[in-house]
Amino acid sequence: MKRKGKKFQKKGQSSLNKLSLFQKNEGRFNKSCPFSVKNAPVIDYKNINLLKKYISENNKILSSKITAVSSGKQKKLTREIKKAKILGLI
């Protein structure tokens, strides 16, 4: 369920932006979805360098709350990450 209203807009700020206190500032994610722009990178199970950004240290898939990927693209991401895990690439 998605909440609408002012509370929801605060989502991307400060605390949720980082995974932990020790994460570097380079790894911060944007507020808007990086895949719904023009000339966006292709989500594919062979494109490992891209998929590695959306995985935690323990090889878990990051939630879209943190990464701000849109829901359709998030579904595609999880499918491709799971394919790569079968082959032992990630």
Next chain:
Amino acid sequence: MSFYENTLVTKQDLGKTELEKIKEKYNEIINNNSGKVIKIEEWGLLNLARKIKRYKKGFYIHYKFEGSKETLNEINKKIKVDSSIIRHLVVKYKNLDTKNEYFKKEK
């Protein structure tokens, strides 16, 4: 007819001649069973992310081909019996892009 991609992961302790045998074997299997190989890529010896069947490394061979239901059945049958292959994955695509190679060696 539709497009497919097939990746094979083989054992790490194979010689060069054995690898080429495997490569040609599946090339012929696809071509003989109402299919057509478009491109073959070799990704070389890569580290596995975790151990699979006691192996730490694996040779990756990647096929891009056009085929039907019969070819898929035939490939899956042959791979199940083959003991030198650890894992495999077949993915269906609407359009194949043959330009991008994510595992090209830079040197």
